[in-house]
Amino acid sequence: MISLKRYQLVFATANANKISEINAILMFTPVTVVSMADIGCTDDIPETQPTIQGNAIQKAEYLHQKYQVDCFSEDSGLEIDALKGEPGVHSAYYAGNRDAQQNMNLVLTKLGRKRKRTARFRTVIALILDGKQHLFEGICEGTIRLKPSGTGGFGYDPIFQPNGFDKTFGELPAETKNRISHRAKAVQQLYDFLQVL
Ligand code: IMP
DSSP states (O other): OOOOOOEEEEEOOSOHHHHHHHHHHTTTTTEEEEOTGGGTOOOOOOOOOSSHHHHHHHHHHHHHHHHOOOEEEEEEEEEEGGGTTOBGGGGGGTTSSSOHHHHHHHHHHHHTTOSOOEEEEEEEEEEEETTEEEEEEEEEEEEEOSSOOOSOSSTTGGGEEETTOSSOTTTSOHHHHHHHSHHHHHHHHHHHHHHTO
16 A cells, blocks of 8 residues: 655754755655755754764754754765865864865864865765664765865865865756765765655
8 A cells, every 4th residue: 555644754953945945855755855954943052062973863853852853964074095084074164164165274283285085975865754863974085185175065075076076066067966976975875765654
């Protein structure tokens, strides 16, 4: 028998673009994504954990505990091997304030001319559905360039070259990034899980 049950999931983000983007992706699943504002939540949810996964779980648990809703959250960051996984969970504020240029400069200064430049973007999605937690992870492996190149994307895109390409995320078309990115891979896993509910 075909199940007609629909699920409403609250996305733990203040970014309205992310809500409409994910609703478009999840169109053919039994899920509708709503914002925190839709449930009357304007809280600045704490992100105080030492790992990307920890922060994703913290945000989803916060909403679930306070509002008893099905919900999910997403957290991402860049991990550079020669910097022992930095900036990692500190990616957004690595140089002190949310400035992408300063963050990239700090990474390039710390790396100097080190030959080992392997890195990865990681996204973790934490879903809480019917009180059960599910984690989905997307990883995009690559290397850090010696200097920025390209103006596309955001954050560390101009210094990150994904494996298999000779261009940075800042130079590649958005469609290419959106196909191979850490975020795309994590969302695809969430999609696969929700589609068979
Ligand atoms: P968020 O958890 O998605 O807000 O990501 C945290 C930080 O990681 C961002 O502020 C960026 O500095 C960095 N970041 C995450 N995803 C990307 C990406 O796709 N390109 C470049 N930087 C990213």
